Every structure is written in structure tokens, then in C-alpha cells.
Amino acid sequence: xxxxxxxxxxxxxxxxxxxxxLSPVLLYIAYLVxxxxxxxxxxxxxxxxxxxxxxxxxxxxxxxxxRDADGNLLPDDVRLTPFGKKLRATSLxxxxxxxxxxxxxxxxxxxxxxxxxxxxxxxxxxxxxxSVYPGLTGLAQICGRNNITWKxxxxxxxxxxxxxxxxxxxxxxxxxxxKVSAQEDIATDGMETAxxxxxxxxxxxxxxxxxxxxxxxxxxxxxxxFV
Numbered sequence: 001x002x003x004x005x006x007x008x009x010x011x012x013x014x015x016x017x018x019x020x021x022l023s024p025v026l027l028y029i030a031y032l033v034x035x036x037x038x039x040x041x042x043x044x045x046x047x048x049x050x051x052x053x054x055x056x057x058x059x060x061x062x063x064x065x066x067r068d069a070d071g072n073l074l075p076d077d078v079r080l081t082p083f084g085k086k087l088r089a090t091s092l093x094x095x096x097x098x099x100x101x102x103x104x105x106x107x108x109x110x111x112x113x114x115x116x117x118x119x120x121x122x123x124x125x126x127x128x129x130x131s132v133y134p135g136l137t138g139l140a141q142i143c144g145r146n147n148i149t150w151k152x153x154x155x156x157x158x159x160x161x162x163x164x165x166x167x168x169x170x171x172x173x174x175x176x177x178x179k180v181s182a183q184e185d186i187a188t189d190g191m192e193t194a195x196x197x198x199x200x201x202x203x204x205x206x207x208x209x210x211x212x213x214x215x216x217x218x219x220x221x222x223x224x225x226f227v
Contacts, residue, residue: 003164010166011108011133015101022095029060029092036083037061042096046226047113050133054226055105057113058096062087091180097136109169110135111157117219118197121207129157132164142175146194150201 019026030041043061046054062084066074073079080088087093100106106113113134122129140148140156160168198215201207207215 002166006166007107007164007169008104010169011101011106014108015098019098019102022098025092026095029087029095032083033061033087037064037081043093046116046223047134048116048119048130049105049113050130052119052127052130054116054222055100057105058099060087060093060096062093094136101136105133107133107135109137109160109172111138111160112141115196115219116222117216120215120219120222121198121201125158126154129154129161132161137172137176139172142172142179145179150197 033041041061043059043063044056045059047057049055062081063076063079064081066079068074084093097106101108110133111129119127119130138157139160140153143156144152195203198207198212202209202212
């Protein structure tokens with residue numbers, strides 16, 4: 001009953017209340033992003049949601065738009081400013097996702113929405129994580145977040161969707177507050193940002209460069225069809 005009905009009610013009530021209560025914080029962060037990183041204040045990115053339906057996810061910007069002489073964006077570690085690092089370390093950059101929860105794109109708790117270029121590498125078993133709404137936080141986020149392997153993340157995601165309950169969601173939210181307060185497991189050790197799943201598979205030797213290129217082209221095709 002909770003999974004099919006009350007979970008969505010909880011998402012609407014909690015995200016709506018959070019947006020109202022946190023509105024001064026959201027406005028202040030928006031002001032800081034505007035003055036330190038410029039416009040736009042929000043960073044939007046297309047992510048796969050429930051049943052692989054694509055949606056536009058909102059976050060506060062944490063990087064500049066610096067480009068090289070050919071117009072290509074510079075690497076993440078160059079564009080990620082000290083202010084942006086602090087936003088990510090405190091997870092304040094994630095707060096605009098409350099809008100996605102209110103809209104029905106996401107849930108408060110669930111598997112984190114991955115990139116489209118990650119999803120195309122999912123196995124049939126891993127694709128089961130797309131059978132539920134992605135979450136602002138999830139079981140994988142309280143069990144290592146970006147400092148565990150991709151396979152471990154997906155194992156936690158699949159474990160969560162097998163037995164979704166109100167009390168498990170409350171436990172995850174409670175643990176998330178402490179994880180965020182401690183600023184743990186924000187990024188993969190030795191990296192400024194999390195490594196893409198496809199890049200991880202390629203680095204591990206689990207796929208060939210040819211397979212990698214084919215999947216990247218598939219991801220571009222999915223993004224190209226999104227309206």
C-alpha cells in the first residue's frame with residue numbers, strides 16, 4: 001500500500017513543505033551562485049526516470065562554463081571552483097531536485113537518477129532499478145555514495161526496490177542527514193567528481209573501446225529524441 005499510494009503522497013507533502021521552509025535558503029544560494037558563477041543559476045540535465053522516461057533534473061550550478069580555444073568545455077576539475085566544491089560537499093546543490101519530486105519526476109527516496117550515458121551500459125538486471133522513481137537519496141547513498149564501486153551501488157539499489165517500506169525510507173532519510181552533515185563520500189577517492197559508469201567499465205576492461213563507442217552513440221540518440 002505504501003509503495004503504490006502513500007509513497008507519492010509523502011513525496012508531495014514533504015517536498016512541498018521543504019520548498020516552503022527552505023525558500024530563504026534556496027534564494028540565498030541562488031544569489032551566491034549568480035554572483036560567483038553567473039547565469040544560469042540552475043544546472044539542468046536530462047536523466048532517465050521510472051520506466052526509462054527521460055526528464056530534466058534541476059541542480060544549482062557548481063561549475064563555470066570555461067572552454068578551451070576550440071570551444072570545448074574544460075575538464076570538471078578545472079571548472080569546479082572552491083565555492084562549487086563547498087556546494088557539493090554540503091549537498092546544497094541538490095536542493096532544486098525538490099521541484100522534480102513535487103512534479104512527479106522523482107521520489108524522496110529511491111535509486112539516484114544516473115546519466116543517460118550510464119543507463120545505456122546497464123545489464124538486464126541493473127535495468128530493474130528503473131522500475132521505480134529515482135530518489136533524492138537512497139540506500140546506496142548511505143552505504144558509500146560515490147566511494148563504492150558501481151556494481152555495489154546497483155546492488156544496493158536493487159536491494160532497496162525489493163522491499164520498499166515507509167520505515168526503510170525513514171531510516172534512509174535519517175541516515176542521509178548524518179552523512180550530509182559529515183560530508184562523507186562526496187566524490188570517488190582521487191577524483192573531483194564521480195566517474196561515469198561506461199568510463200569505469202572501460203577502465204576495468206569489462207568492455208572494449210568499440211563497445212564503448214557504440215553505447216555512447218546510443219546515448220546521444222536517446223538524448224537527441226528528448227523534447
